[in-house]
Amino acid sequence: MRALVWHGAQDIRCDTVPDPEIEQDRDVIIKVTACAICGSDLHLYDHFMPGMEKGDIMGHETMGEVVEVGKGINGALKKGDRIVVPFTIICGECDQCKRGFFSVCERSNRNKAMASKVFGSTTAGLFGYTHLTGGYPGGQAEYLRVPYADATHIKVPDSLTDEQVLFLSDIFPTGWQAAVQCDIEPTDTVAIWGAGPVGQMAIRSAILLGAKHVICIDNVPERLEMARAGGASTINFSDESVIERLNQMTSGKGPEKCIDSVGMEAHATATIDSMVDRAKQAVMLESDRPHVLREMAYVCRSAGTLSIPGVYGGLIDKFPMGMVMNKGLTIRTGQTHVNRWTGDLVRRIEEGQIDPSFVITHRVGLEDGPEMYKTFRDKKDGCIKVVIKP
Amino acid sequence: MRYEGPRSPRRGHPDTATDALARGLGWFSIGLGLVELLAPKALARGLGMRGQEGLVQAYGAREVATGIGILTSDDPTPWIWGRVAGDALDLATLAAAYEGNPKKDNLLLAAAAVAGVTALDAVCADRLMRSTAVPLPPIGNYRARTGYPKGIRVSRGVAKNVEGSRGMMTPDALKPWAA
Numbered sequence: 322m323r324a325l326v327w328h329g330a331q332d333i334r335c336d337t338v339p340d341p342e343i344e345q346d347r348d349v350i351i352k353v354t355a356c357a358i359c360g361s362d363l364h365l366y367d368h369f370m371p372g373m374e375k376g377d378i379m380g381h382e383t384m385g386e387v388v389e390v391g392k393g394i395n396g397a398l399k400k401g402d403r404i405v406v407p408f409t410i411i412c413g414e415c416d417q418c419k420r421g422f423f424s425v426c427e428r429s430n431r432n433k434a435m436a437s438k439v440f441g442s443t444t445a446g447l448f449g450y451t452h453l454t455g456g457y458p459g460g461q462a463e464y465l466r467v468p469y470a471d472a473t474h475i476k477v478p479d480s481l482t483d484e485q486v487l488f489l490s491d492i493f494p495t496g497w498q499a500a501v502q503c504d505i506e507p508t509d510t511v512a513i514w515g516a517g518p519v520g521q522m523a524i525r526s527a528i529l530l531g532a533k534h535v536i537c538i539d540n541v542p543e544r545l546e547m548a549r550a551g552g553a554s555t556i557n558f559s560d561e562s563v564i565e566r567l568n569q570m571t572s573g574k575g576p577e578k579c580i581d582s583v584g585m586e587a588h589a590t591a592t593i594d595s596m597v598d599r600a601k602q603a604v605m606l607e608s609d610r611p612h613v614l615r616e617m618a619y620v621c622r623s624a625g626t627l628s629i630p631g632v633y634g635g636l637i638d639k640f641p642m643g644m645v646m647n648k649g650l651t652i653r654t655g656q657t658h659v660n661r662w663t664g665d666l667v668r669r670i671e672e673g674q675i676d677p678s679f680v681i682t683h684r685v686g687l688e689d690g691p692e693m694y695k696t697f698r699d700k701k702d703g704c705i706k707v708v709i710k711p
Numbered sequence: 712m713r714y715e716g717p718r719s720p721r722r723g724h725p726d727t728a729t730d731a732l733a734r735g736l737g738w739f740s741i742g743l744g745l746v747e748l749l750a751p752k753a754l755a756r757g758l759g760m761r762g763q764e765g766l767v768q769a770y771g772a773r774e775v776a777t778g779i780g781i782l783t784s785d786d787p788t789p790w791i792w793g794r795v796a797g798d799a800l801d802l803a804t805l806a807a808a809y810e811g812n813p814k815k816d817n818l819l820l821a822a823a824a825v826a827g828v829t830a831l832d833a834v835c836a837d838r839l840m841r842s843t844a845v846p847l848p849p850i851g852n853y854r855a856r857t858g859y860p861k862g863i864r865v866s867r868g869v870a871k872n873v874e875g876s877r878g879m880m881t882p883d884a885l886k887p888w889a890a
Binding site: 506521528529543549552559624665669676679703705 | 869
């Protein structure tokens with residue numbers, strides 16, 4: 322089969338690789354009908370996340386049709402079923418899965434010893450996202466093996482198109498969880514850093530959850546335009562001071578809820594602190610650039626909440642913890658517990674409350690995937706979300 | 712096609728290779744400047760220019776400032792031309808130190824290296840200035856991409872009574888009283 326394969330920093334190729342096979346009783350194989358490039362894939366593309374190896378297949382936003390079923394599926398899935406695959410692989414049986422904390426499933430990461438060394442404890446296994454999270458082949462391919470498939474799937478109704486449901490795999494529930502864990506009150510102003518795909522979903526989620534005012538911060542004009550279309554006010558950080566503008570817009574009090582949809586690769590040349598971070602990153606004194614975290618801690622209203630769906634991989638420096646403590650801020654973060662939300666979100670799509678396909682700007686075949694990584698990374702050609710149809 | 716300003720809806724330079732070269736020269740400038748700032752005695756000794764340590768450090772500060780300018784500006788072209796001017800100053804300084812210099816071989820080697828970098832800087836600046844017949848592709852028009860099939864008025868607040876999620880929400884005891 323053909324697949325997008327990681328060969329090194331900024332080197333992803335469309336290669337021919339062996340077809341996946343059933344390895345465990347709870348596996349299924351799907352024929353991929355649609356997949357997408359995620360912003361967090363760019364951390365692998367730029368090689369900021371450790372644990373990638375040459376030959377790894379990329380991709381964790383995938384859906385398709387079941388074509389082969391393992392012996393242990395016990396009727397949960399059958400050939401021909403149409404499923405979206407959550408990016409978190411879940412056993413559905415461990416203590417954390419039973420509590421609904423699926424992204425920290427205790428069984429699905431087959432490299433949990435390695436993950437524990439880096440993260441202190443294991444995450445769930447993830448598709449196509451380094452050997453720290455299990456080294457599972459990803460879904461930017463013609464076929465995908467889904468481990469623990471009787472639990473790791475989202476069945477979707479035929480009345481919805483692939484493009485309407487594909488993002489249930491990651492970015493929609495990720496934006497949703499980011500907003501839900503803000504515990505939004507009707508009087509809240511929610512500030513969202515980053516108008517990429519997760520930021521766009523977080524904006525719509527905050528609107529659905531009843532925020533009084535949503536403000537989005539970025540510097541890419543077309544992304545800000547899409548944010549405004551979703552009901553957000555916008556701040557272009559290249560044109561004005563984020564802190565000053567947020568204070569102006571909130572009568573000097575700051576937003577009650579702040580969401581970081583940027584993560585470890587905050588803009589490298591926008592501010593002095595992010596330039597220092599970039600220099601430290603270059604000499605391995607720091608792995609992540611926490612500019613957005615600092616800005617959120619500084620501007621968030623006291624007793625507010627910082628919600629962090631943006632991906633961080635290691636160590637940050639100069640984070641104002643004294644500010645967080647003395648302002649009484651709450652920090653909520655984590656990989657997304659996808660299956661916790663998807664039943665509700667499928668219903669909301671069916672009812673027409675939201676249609677996540679609004680975010681798609683590029684549709685390509687698998688062979689154009691490597692070039693689209695570059696286009697997406699460089700934010701060229703108005704690129705916000707790429708869907709690949711193998 | 713030149714760089715456009717920060718308020719422009721387009722970003723970057725269509726010649727991405729030259730843009731990357733410019734940014735690379737920025738990092739090179741900072742690296743060289745730091746060496747000149749931190750090790751002026753060793754450099755001056757190596758070039759047979761003892762007593763000129765202050766000048767070496769001043770040139771180092773110039774290199775660092777130019778490098779920061781290249782990396783932080785939306786359009787690095789004037790800063791790259793600034794590097795070309797700085798290179799000319801370096802070459803003039805090396806030429807002035809030639810007569811009676813005890814380490815002429817090192818001095819000539821340094822002059823050759825500076826001349827090479829000068830050529831690279833000049834080529835880079837010239838390419839950045841050039842126009843190209845290839846227009847940038849139009850940016851998307853996303854004004855209609857609301858994401859709400861029934862309109863934002865219908866969707867706003869429709870999930871405000873979403874089922875809370877135990878363990879992830881603010882405990883009732885800590886919620887604001889007036890909310």
